Amino acid sequence: KQWYQRRVRASQDNKNKYTKMKKFCAKHIRLAKRKYYNVYFERYNSDSKKQWQMINQLLNRNKKSKTKIGKIIHNGNSISGNSNIAEAFNDYFTNIAQKLKDKITCSINPKSSAPSENTYTPTMFPD
Numbered sequence: 001k002q003w004y005q006r007r008v009r010a011s012q013d014n015k016n017k018y019t020k021m022k023k024f025c026a027k028h029i030r031l032a033k034r035k036y037y038n039v040y041f042e043r044y045n046s047d048s049k050k051q052w053q054m055i056n057q058l059l060n061r062n063k064k065s066k067t068k069i070g071k072i073i074h075n076g077n078s079i080s081g082n083s084n085i086a087e088a089f090n091d092y093f094t095n096i097a098q099k100l101k102d103k104i105t106c107s108i109n110p111k112s113s114a115p116s117e118n119t120y121t122p123t124m125f126p127d
Contacts, residue, residue: 037054044050056062071080074088 040054041051044054069085071078072085072088073079074092079085079088
């Protein structure tokens with residue numbers, strides 16, 4: 001029983017020492033970080049670009065990597081090469097409005113004189 005009490009007391013002493021050392025280390029790490037960032041921002045107080053780089057780094061705002069497009073399928077054809085892909089995107093976005101307009105049908109009842117009786121039914125897929 002005595003060896004157990006000594007062991008428990010030693011464990012408790014170790015735990016107290018660990019807690020005290022942990023607080024000591026955390027305090028000094030916090031002070032060192034504060035000093036480092038104060039010196040950094042003082043050094044670059046006239047360079048806002050450097051300041052924002054550090055702020056973004058601290059907030060873990062990394063630049064997004066640019067994804068390169070190797071090839072696309074446009075109108076059933078495989079297209080590669082930067083200029084060809086750019087032309088395909090240009091073709092798609094310049095013609096999409098007209099293609100959608102051609103697909104939409106609009107029927108208005110011309111016989112009705114009251115505005116509430118007019119029927120307007122846009123449909124993407126005409127019967």
